[in-house]
Every structure is written in C-alpha cells, then in structure tokens.
Amino acid sequence: MQTVKMYTTGFCPYCVQAKQILKARGVEAIEEIRIDTDPQQRAEMMSITGRRTVPQIFIGDVHVGGCDDLMALDSRGGLRPLLEGTPG
Numbered sequence: 001m002q003t004v005k006m007y008t009t010g011f012c013p014y015c016v017q018a019k020q021i022l023k024a025r026g027v028e029a030i031e032e033i034r035i036d037t038d039p040q041q042r043a044e045m046m047s048i049t050g051r052r053t054v055p056q057i058f059i060g061d062v063h064v065g066g067c068d069d070l071m072a073l074d075s076r077g078g079l080r081p082l083l084e085g086t087p088g
Contacts (some may be wrong), residue, residue, distance in 0.1 A: 001026065002060035002085050007045040009036040014067035015055040021070055022057075025079055059083060 008015040035042035
C-alpha cells in the first residue's frame with residue numbers, strides 16, 4: 001500500500017469525506033498536515049499544488065487533488081491500483 005499524505009484543516013467536511021473513502025479502500029494510516037495551525041505548511045501546499053483549498057491528497061508521489069478528484073478517481077476504478085502501486 002502506498003503512503004497517503006493529506007493537507008487538511010480541523011473543520012473541513014471534504015477532508016472527513018476523503019478520509020472515509022480512503023479508509024474504505026483499505027488505507028490504515030494517513031499523514032495529515034494541518035494547514036490551519038501552520039501557515040508555513042499552507043504556503044508549502046500552495047507551492048506544490050498550485051491550489052488553496054483542502055484537502056490536497058497525495059498517494060505515493062502522485063498528487064490526486066481534492067475530494068472531488070479522489071471520488072472521480074475512485075469511480076473510474078483508478079484509486080485501488082494507485083493505492084496498491086500498480087499501473088491502472
């Protein structure tokens with residue numbers, strides 16, 4: 001299973017939904033980076049992704065995007081192979 005990193009805030013319903021989807025697909029650990037408590041992390045997230053909104057999700061080295069992007073990836077069958085590190 002690939003590592004999962006997610007930039008989040010404390011009260012983000014989309015972050016909660018994304019975590020639920022990932023856990024339902026077998027992800028046991030998500031590295032959460034709270035950008036609401038650390039402005040430097042927000043700046044880093046924006047620099048890496050070019051986006052200001054959360055969540056911003058990375059699976060391995062792949063930037064998946066936000067919750068809508070994660071749901072779209074899952075609905076077209078690409079999430080499991082990405083999590084497993086196999087070509088999809």
